[in-house]
Amino acid sequence: AGAQHGRVLVVDDDAKIASVCREVLEGMGFEVGVAHSIEEGRRSLRERRPDAVLLEVSLPDGDGFAFLEEIKAERASGHISVIFISARTETSSKVRALKLGGDDYITKPFDALELGARVESMLRRKEQELSSSPTTQLPGSTAIEREVRQTGDLMREIFQQEGAVGDFLGHVAGDDFVFITSTESVDRVCQRAIEAFDRIIPLYYDRHDRERGHIEAEDRFGEKRHFPIMSVSVVAVMTDGVAHDHAELARKAADMKKKAKAIPGSVFLRSDVERVVRSITG
Secondary structure: OOOOOOEEEEEOOOHHHHHHHHHHHHHOOOEEEEEOOHHHHHHHHHHHOOOEEEEOOEEOOEEHHHHHHHHHHOHHHOOOEEEEEEOOOOHHHHHHHHHOOOOEEEEOOOOHHHHHHHHHHHHHHHHHHHHEOOOOOOEOHHHHHHHHHHHHHHHHHHHHHHOOOOOEEEEEEOOEEEEEOOOOOHHHHHHHHHHHHHHHHHHHOOHHHHHHOEEEEEOOOOOEEEEEOOOOEEEEOOOOOOOOOHHHHHHHHHHHHHHHHOOOOOEEEEOOOOOEEEOOOO
């Protein structure tokens, strides 16, 4: 169980099935609501605005297929993902569910862990679709913010382990972070940063891309190019403890960052030494 990462509404008149669904999904970190009829389901949709609905085909007051059509017809609910859970095993029911806009169809009895995995996978796909650029289908602002948060969390953890009281960590904008630490800690913090980044980032890539060290994609001119695995550049502007002009320090950091980005892979540069520190994992 972790932080809640989505709302799911279970619409099923079988109390035991609804209870199992709730237990499994809440254990995975979802916020779960239960309705035992279409009327209760309508009310919960208005009040809870779920991200996904687990829907039984046969309900006491109506047909699950018709309820799906209601959900898809309402503009505000069009983004909601729907997974059917039903004892009906005939192919015609599954085909009808998918043609009406259902995202998946699971037959009873089902494996609880499989149910959780399907809900999680479906919502992940939906999130990617909603956050993608409509022109390129590449990850959009939501996905970018998530990756930036990953870097921020990584730096925060490193500072907790390696930093000292009074150290400062900030997020400038985009993928730029700034931190203030002591001369005794700077090498250790920066080295840990590039090592942790190079250990985590490859996990976001396909195995074949990781093995060859790059991805293949078209650039803005339509030319196919090789883009290397993402890396991080860390620079340290060293001072003697005397107050310095902020603008001057920022310019020096920008110049060093430009030099660092010209070096392949993840690197750490210091302003007071002529050496490049690389990640031992890179």
